[in-house]
Amino acid sequence: MSEPSYPTSIGHSDADTITLLGHDLAADLMGQVGFGELAFWLVAQRRPSAGELRLFEAVLVALADHGLTPSAIAARLTLTGAPESAQGALAAGLLGGGSRFLGVTEDCGRFLADALAAQDGAPPSDDAGWDALAARAVAAQHAAGRLVPGLGHPVHKAGDPRTPVIIRIAVEAGVQGPHLRLFEAIGRVHPAILGRTLPLNGAGVCGAALADLGFPVETLRGFALLARTAGLLGHLAEEQRRPIGPAVYDHVDRSTDYQP
Numbered sequence: 491m492s493e494p495s496y497p498t499s500i501g502h503s504d505a506d507t508i509t510l511l512g513h514d515l516a517a518d519l520m521g522q523v524g525f526g527e528l529a530f531w532l533v534a535q536r537r538p539s540a541g542e543l544r545l546f547e548a549v550l551v552a553l554a555d556h557g558l559t560p561s562a563i564a565a566r567l568t569l570t571g572a573p574e575s576a577q578g579a580l581a582a583g584l585l586g587g588g589s590r591f592l593g594v595t596e597d598c599g600r601f602l603a604d605a606l607a608a609q610d611g612a613p614p615s616d617d618a619g620w621d622a623l624a625a626r627a628v629a630a631q632h633a634a635g636r637l638v639p640g641l642g643h644p645v646h647k648a649g650d651p652r653t654p655v656i657i658r659i660a661v662e663a664g665v666q667g668p669h670l671r672l673f674e675a676i677g678r679v680h681p682a683i684l685g686r687t688l689p690l691n692g693a694g695v696c697g698a699a700l701a702d703l704g705f706p707v708e709t710l711r712g713f714a715l716l717a718r719t720a721g722l723l724g725h726l727a728e729e730q731r732r733p734i735g736p737a738v739y740d741h742v743d744r745s746t747d748y749q750p
Contacts, residue, residue, distance in 0.1 A: 500532065511535075526550060529716060533709055541663030542703055548659050549696045552652045553595065553714050555721030556645075561586050562725045563738065569726055570735030576726060583722040584715050592693070592718055596711035598640035599697035601627070602669045603707050613668045617675070624675035628683050640673060640694020641680060652692030656699050667702030670695070 501510045508515040511531055519528070526547040530538045538546060555562075565583030572578050587593050605627035606613070614620045631638050643650050657674065660666040673695060681687040693714065700710050729735060 499535065529713075530703075533705060533712075534703075538703075539665075541665045544663045545656070545660050545665050545699055546703060548656060549699050549713065550717040550720075552656060552692050552696055553592075553717035555718070555724065560591060561718060562722060565722045565725055566729045566733075566735045567738060569729050570733070570739060573730075579726055580719060580722055583725075584719065587711060587715050587718070592714045593711050594639055594691065594693035595697040595700070595714040596707060597697070598673070598694035599669065599701040599710045600707040601631070601639045602672050602698055603701055605672060606668055613671075617678075620671050620675035621679050624672055625679045625683060627672075628676055628680050632683055638676065638680065638684075640691055640697065641676070641684075642688040643691040646689055646691065649689045650692045650695075653690045653695045656692070656695045660699055660702065665702060669698040669701040673698040 499511070501508065501515075503509065510519060513519055523531075524547075527538060527543055529550075530543065530546050561583040564586060565579045568582035569576070569579040584592075589597060605623065608627075609623055614623055628638055657666070657670060660670055673690060677690045696714070697710050700713055701707060705713070
């Protein structure tokens with residue numbers, strides 16, 4: 491009976507070399523390939539064009555940090571309790587990536603992809619066609635009592651500053667695709683359907699951009715977590731220099747209203 495085989499095209503190492511994506515890591519990649527390009531390459535199994543890389547790295551920057559969010563607070567408080575465990579603190583900050591924080595990137599990408607897959611024929615050729623497709627998608631979501639992923643933001647009520655920048659970069663780089671076109675159309679048509687105007691948020695536009703870059707929707711949340719890991723590491727380094735975790739814990743403890 492033959493031994494089982496476990497194929498991988500990512501990386502391999504032996505006593506003398508490390509191979510990554512078919513290249514010698516030390517000789518061909520280190521000092522020659524940036525981390526953003528490598529992350530793209532690892533998932534897509536191809537190198538990005540210059541325009542694709544510009545948009546991809548803009549997405550990573552857009553998602554890196556958003557202040558003292560629940561993920562940052564979770565990471566800092568975990569470090570307070572286990573200062574020897576940076577990995578635990580990072581993990582704690584990432585575990586809350588879901589429908590309200592960080593996970594919206596994937597949720598929006600999936601919503602847009604499903605709407606595009608449900609259409610008949612080729613993608614629309616003008617704004618009127620995109621608006622009609624967006625109106626159908628938003629109306630169906632609204633009728634089902636579900637929120638439209640990518641609409642609204644708890645802080646940026648009048649407009650998320652990241653959204654127009656991502657769209658502009660995609661256009662300038664020549665990589666704007668159907669997901670971003672549909673996302674823009676949702677911004678135009680949703681007030682008439684929902685009865686209120688909500689901003690297109692940064693997590694949503696990043697999901698649209700990543701989907702236009704060709705990544706499977708199942709991977710989009712991973713990119714949000716990849717970006718946020720850098721922000722969380724910054725928070726943890728700051729927590730070590732200038733801790734706030736003990737004060738946060740003390741404030742919550744003093745403000746607790748125990749109700750038997």
